Amino acid sequence: MIGTAWHRRIVLALPWLWTGLFFLLPFAFVLKISFSEAALSVPPYSDFFAYAGGAIVGLKANLANYQLLLSDALYVKAYLSSVKIGAIATFITLLLGYPMAYAIARAAPQRRNVFLVLVMLPFWTSFLIRIYAWMGLLRPTGLINSALLSLGVIDEPLLLLNTPFAVYLGIVYAYLPFMVLPLYARLEKLDPALLEAAADLGAKPWRAFLGVTLPLSRPGILAGCLLVFIPAVGEFVIPELLGGPNTLMIGKVLWSEFFSNRDWPMASALTVVLLVLLVAPIMLLQARREDAP
Amino acid sequence: MKPQRFSPAGVALILGLAFLYLPLAVVIGYSFNASKLVTVWTGFSTRWYGELLADSQLMAAARNSLVVALVSATLAVVLGTAAGIVFARFGKFRGRTALAGMIAAPLVLPDVIAGISLLLLFVAAEQTFAWMPGRGLFTVIIAHAGFTMAYVAVIVQARLKGMEREIEEAAADLGARPGAVFLHITLPMLKPALIAGWLLAFVLSLDDLVIASFVAGPQSTTLPMVVFSSIRLGVSPKINALATLIIVGTLVLLAAAAWIGRGALKMKTPRL
Numbered sequence: 001m002i003g004t005a006w007h008r009r010i011v012l013a014l015p016w017l018w019t020g021l022f023f024l025l026p027f028a029f030v031l032k033i034s035f036s037e038a039a040l041s042v043p044p045y046s047d048f049f050a051y052a053g054g055a056i057v058g059l060k061a062n063l064a065n066y067q068l069l070l071s072d073a074l075y076v077k078a079y080l081s082s083v084k085i086g087a088i089a090t091f092i093t094l095l096l097g098y099p100m101a102y103a104i105a106r107a108a109p110q111r112r113n114v115f116l117v118l119v120m121l122p123f124w125t126s127f128l129i130r131i132y133a134w135m136g137l138l139r140p141t142g143l144i145n146s147a148l149l150s151l152g153v154i155d156e157p158l159l160l161l162n163t164p165f166a167v168y169l170g171i172v173y174a175y176l177p178f179m180v181l182p183l184y185a186r187l188e189k190l191d192p193a194l195l196e197a198a199a200d201l202g203a204k205p206w207r208a209f210l211g212v213t214l215p216l217s218r219p220g221i222l223a224g225c226l227l228v229f230i231p232a233v234g235e236f237v238i239p240e241l242l243g244g245p246n247t248l249m250i251g252k253v254l255w256s257e258f259f260s261n262r263d264w265p266m267a268s269a270l271t272v273v274l275l276v277l278l279v280a281p282i283m284l285l286q287a288r289r290e291d292a293p
Numbered sequence: 294m295k296p297q298r299f300s301p302a303g304v305a306l307i308l309g310l311a312f313l314y315l316p317l318a319v320v321i322g323y324s325f326n327a328s329k330l331v332t333v334w335t336g337f338s339t340r341w342y343g344e345l346l347a348d349s350q351l352m353a354a355a356r357n358s359l360v361v362a363l364v365s366a367t368l369a370v371v372l373g374t375a376a377g378i379v380f381a382r383f384g385k386f387r388g389r390t391a392l393a394g395m396i397a398a399p400l401v402l403p404d405v406i407a408g409i410s411l412l413l414l415f416v417a418a419e420q421t422f423a424w425m426p427g428r429g430l431f432t433v434i435i436a437h438a439g440f441t442m443a444y445v446a447v448i449v450q451a452r453l454k455g456m457e458r459e460i461e462e463a464a465a466d467l468g469a470r471p472g473a474v475f476l477h478i479t480l481p482m483l484k485p486a487l488i489a490g491w492l493l494a495f496v497l498s499l500d501d502l503v504i505a506s507f508v509a510g511p512q513s514t515t516l517p518m519v520v521f522s523s524i525r526l527g528v529s530p531k532i533n534a535l536a537t538l539i540i541v542g543t544l545v546l547l548a549a550a551a552w553i554g555r556g557a558l559k560m561k562t563p564r565l
Contacts, residue, residue, distance in 0.1 A: 007471050007472065007475075008383065011375050011378055011379060011383075012375075012379055012383065012386070014371075014372060014375040014376075015372060015375050015376040015379060015392060015396060015446075016388075016392060018372055018439070018442075019392065019395040019396060022411065022414070022435060022436075022439045023395050023398070023399075023439065024395065025414055026410035026411050026413060026414040027410055029410065029413040029414050029416075029417050030409065030410045030413055033413055043416045043420070096305065096309055096312075097309075099301065099302040099305030099306065099309075100302070100305055100306045100309040100310075102302040103300065103302035103303045103305060103306035104306065106300070106302065115306065115310075117551065118310055118313075119309075119310070119313070121544070121547065122313045122314070122317065124493070124496055124497075124543055124547050125317065125539065125540050125543045125544070126499075126500045126517070126536070126539045126540070126543065127500055127502070128500070128502055128517050128520055128521060128524070129317075129320070129520075129536040129539055129540060130316065130317070132320070132520075132524050132528070132532065132536060133316035133317055133319065133320045133536070134316055135524065135527075135528055136316075136319065136320060136323070136528045136533075137316055137319060139528065143319055173312070173313070173316070176309065176312075176313065180309075226401070227401060230401040230402070230403070231401055231402070231403055231404075233403065234402075234403020234404070234405055234406060235403065236403075236404065236405050236503055237502060237503065237521075240525075241524060241525070251403060251405045254405050254409070255405060258409060258507075259506075264413070267409060268409065268413065271405070271406055271409050271410065274403070274405075274406060275406060278402075278403075282394075282398060282401065282402070283394075285401065286390075286393070286394045286397065286398075289393070289397065
């Protein structure tokens, strides 16, 4: 055992203190400021408490931001569209990631790690650079359009960049490793004897896949989908760089409320609602983590 | 089940890997293009690398990023190791699930949420204690250590679980005090995990745009922030050159991390 009660307490205190100070406390401030008003001051929001003679005499909290958030179609649409884009992109990532994970799990054992590293490596190289790479490919004068033009497939450049298509592509590209890893972990554990048994009992391969492999890999599917969906919903860089002016995502709205409009209270209220939206998927993911050995 | 050579899944794997790597290969290729027009190939040149090194704004941002990454990765290793020990060795304790959730949440939480919430904390601290006026690199360091420690914790926890406890127990039986056991037995055995964790934290910190944009002070612009504002204006050969350096640099660091942490960095764990 590492440590006596004394050592134990210090080791335990470190993560508690840190998360309390830099994870929990910040959310308390977001909540607090979401109830204040934007003001032309430094920092740009009104005071939460009403003071009189140096003592706090009351709260000046108001629900104006939340009222606006619910009544203004722009915000509601941005949330809905973020969830929609996140969900569709997650599904496409699953369709591509599942066969990849399956192939890795079925590969010769000495090759599996090589494939896994190959899938993981892009995740570690700069996110920004990976999105930038697609900007170069998708532009009207980019490689894809010039190739199609010179092959005579198209007569004029296709509009690829700054479209919803580019946003989906970007999310799938950026988060594919998150999907493949948990799927692989699940599929690798799958006992091949089960499939042999299904085959012996006369099941065709696709029937065995639907009846055995797919149900048994469900926890991996769930984990992979959550790992992609949660960050995708709040994505800022991808819709900003690959999406067009019509691509409405809450991360972009939040960013412009904060940096362009300098409306910190509204940005805080948007953050609170986004968090509430994501709490359920995060808890679901966390519960799955705790179950895993 | 025999592995088939040309199964549909195998084809998907090859296509998927091509999809992952081709865009990066194109960026690297065009960084050596002599032409200013990014997509017209006019010949091999290292001109853009020269211009990159002469860009003082970029170089200053790169210096900022390096300082932040070095310090925050070190902080993340200390915090992540403590967290890893807590989860691997302390068994059940009150609040375990809550703590695990709070440490793991930054792995999936959208960056905009982490960015704005930490900024509001720093602003409030500044008002209350006159602490860190104007914010600076220090605030970025704290923010980065917070989300990279989760990765270190995962690696350290995996390593501790895979480690034989007998050596630690033997040392304790022979009368070594807990501090000595940790210093002379546990820590050396953890070393590969710590180095791998440090390198990963370093790479992640270098890469962050969104959180840094919120919490950085006006004088502490980091490299991704400069790259972002330049990318917004369009594709440029200079950024291609920078991207190439970043891709090659991270690959070298990761190869080091993988080589050093062979045992520790088991890719099996889906608990990113």
